[in-house]
Amino acid sequence: MRMFLWDLTNPERDGALENDVVSHENTHGLTNRMTGGGTGRCLQSTEAGGLGEGWSDAFADWVEKSDGTVPDFVMGQYVTNDPAGIRTHPYSTDASVNPLRYSSVKQLNEVHNIGEVWANMLHNVYAALVGAHGWSATARTDPTGSEGNVVFLHLFIDALPLQPCNPTFLTARDAWIQADQNRYGGANKCTLWKAFASRGLGVNAKNHNDDSTVPSDCQ
Numbered sequence: 001m002r003m004f005l006w007d008l009t010n011p012e013r014d015g016a017l018e019n020d021v022v023s024h025e026n027t028h029g030l031t032n033r034m035t036g037g038g039t040g041r042c043l044q045s046t047e048a049g050g051l052g053e054g055w056s057d058a059f060a061d062w063v064e065k066s067d068g069t070v071p072d073f074v075m076g077q078y079v080t081n082d083p084a085g086i087r088t089h090p091y092s093t094d095a096s097v098n099p100l101r102y103s104s105v106k107q108l109n110e111v112h113n114i115g116e117v118w119a120n121m122l123h124n125v126y127a128a129l130v131g132a133h134g135w136s137a138t139a140r141t142d143p144t145g146s147e148g149n150v151v152f153l154h155l156f157i158d159a160l161p162l163q164p165c166n167p168t169f170l171t172a173r174d175a176w177i178q179a180d181q182n183r184y185g186g187a188n189k190c191t192l193w194k195a196f197a198s199r200g201l202g203v204n205a206k207n208h209n210d211d212s213t214v215p216s217d218c219q
Contacts, residue, residue: 001025006079018078020060027056034160035167042165047105050114051172055156057119061091062126062153068135070127072097087116091123102169102200103210118169121199125176126152128195129188151188155179169208173201190218 003016003025015021031052036042043052061073070093076086089098100117108114130148139149158179163171173196180188193214196202200210 001029008079009081013079013081015079018076020064020075021079023060023063024056024075027059028052030059030157031055031160034157035163036165040165042167045166046109046111047114047168048166049111050105050108051118051167051169053112053115054118054122055115057087057091057115058122058126059156061119061123062149062156063140065126065135065149067137068130070123070130073123088113089116089120091116091120093124093127100199101210102205103208105169106208117199118172121196121201122156124199125192125195128191132188132191151184154183155188155192158183169201170205190214193218 003014003022005012005014015025032041032043035048043049057075060075064073072090072092072094074083074085074087074090077083080086089100092098098120100120102117102121104117105114108117126149128148129152133146133148133151135149136142136145136147139145139147139153143150143154155176159172159175162178162182163175167175176192176196177189180186180192193202197212197214200212202211202213203215204211204213
């Protein structure tokens with residue numbers, strides 16, 4: 001894993017000293033190997049590369065949580081010496097703080113910017129699961145719990161090999177729904193759909209046009 005000095009401050013700051021940056025980079029190894037297999041190179045399209053950046057931010061977000069609250073999350077405050085961090089918005093359930101939606105991808109062509117859309121959707125999924133099932137303080141060492149942060153990480157990992165090579169927002173979302181069906185018998189189906197739909201990735205979303213529809217049995 002390559003870590004770098006950031007030249008936004010004087011003296012420069014080492015990204016290896018910021019936990020969310022380290023978590024982000026480690027997660028690239030996970031997502032690149034589990035999507036399409038270890039040598040598949042299946043995150044090569046711009047949208048798939050954006051999803052890769054989003055997963056990395058979302059995992060860093062998960063690691064940084066220390067209790068059952070779901071505060072806004074900012075990436076890279078140390079390396080920038082700036083409370084605004086390295087992204088355009090904090091990750092937030094509040095649309096006035098982070099307005100990014102599925103349709104935002106239409107205007108984006110850089111993978112980190114696209115990744116912000118996906119990471120914020122996953123921040124909202126995390127909040128919904130923790131709201132439904134609570135939070136475990138031992139999630140990092142005990143994967144057997146039923147709390148929302150445990151469920152989130154299982155689905156995060158389980159969904160990766162279920163999606164096709166060069167996934168899109170739509171196929172990545174569908175992989176989460178299928179992962180929940182596989183592991184939990186669909187117990188979180190409606191929670192997931194409502195969270196995705198709240199950011200435009202509903203049932204009828206396509207071609208980067210928003211839709212807030214959820215399945216009829218979730219209404």
